Amino acid sequence: MRIPIRMIGIVTTFFWIFLIAFFVSAVYSVKDLQFDFGEPQISVTSDKEILFSLPITIVNKGYYNIGAFNLTTKVFDENGFAIAHHSTFVPVIERGVKKTLSHNMTIDADGLLQSEQEYLFNDTELTINQMVGMKLAEAIPVQASTNFSMPWGAPLYNFTVGEIKCELYNATHVKATVVISFENHAFFDLTGRIQMYMYNGGNELIGEGQKAIEAPQNSRYESSMELYVSITEKPENGYMEIYFLTSLFSYGPLVIPYG
């Protein structure tokens, strides 16, 4: 019985040495793994989408391949609802290899701003959850995750419609002048136009007008709109429907009562 016991001992010792050597070298080779996250870039695509692009360079100078590299970004609003989600996956990063990839996440700005007018008119905080996962030596899963917040600047912050000032235009029409103002807190320039429809108390359209707008990021916009109303339909009370048609989003109607 001594020989089988000795054999078990030898085999066990051999496997222990192999296991510990593999584990220690796999963990040790983490120090030879380099991650370079480039400057994140935000742009607007032709499909009215906000493109968030993060260039990543991975240099694997370790002893083993890196398996199942996965970078996931999730964007949540302040109520915890997911707005956007994207994953970048690389099956294997061979040892001694430098890999450059781009983590691109798109947010459908048109859909988002149409459905949630909060983002149009109020500044808020977005929570970003970023998770990096990989398998060291293609065998030991490691995951690192972090949360951070990012301010969201509203493109039509503090949108205000001033009082309607009327003056006689000609024998049949009155010129109604309305001052509109807002601050563009967004990271993109706002270009497009505003359409305004004026209704009286009986829900009848009495006048309309439109104005081209151009508000660079972090700037205040203020301008007046002119609407021509029939002299018989002098605007005393009713409401206005305002439509925003920009290169990035379309929103409307925003209903504002007057009178």
Place this chain on the structure above:
Amino acid sequence: MVEADKSVKDRLRGITGRALKATVKALIFYAIYLAISTFLTPVSGVIPGLQQIIETFVMVYIFLVVVGEILSGTIFQQLFNVARALFVVVYLLFSLKGGTVSTTFQNVKLTLDLSLFLMAASLLSLLGLAKSMFQAVNFLSEKAEPSRI
């Protein structure tokens, strides 16, 4: 009188030999620990408590090896061998918390899934436990055999 002196001398020689063997084994294990801990230094900074877990394991393991070696040739050696194998299994399971180790480092949550390593280590530890049990059975049967004859 001469035989009694010889017996005392033999015993002393035996104890000295076992103590030397135990010391050498302890030194070898400690050297292995030092070598491994050098490699694990970058990780120890990130995972708090890892160094302590390894140190406690090494201390208890070396103690059991030394005691087992000093008591070699007795049934207590087999008992300590079994205890050592059991200790490895239990300590691995408890310290690695089922194979998933998590820590938070400067707002970054780091999770290390060691279930594969834990499984392999547990299987090897169980093999070690089986070997120790076989050794104990073998020791007892060898002791019993001459008395039957």
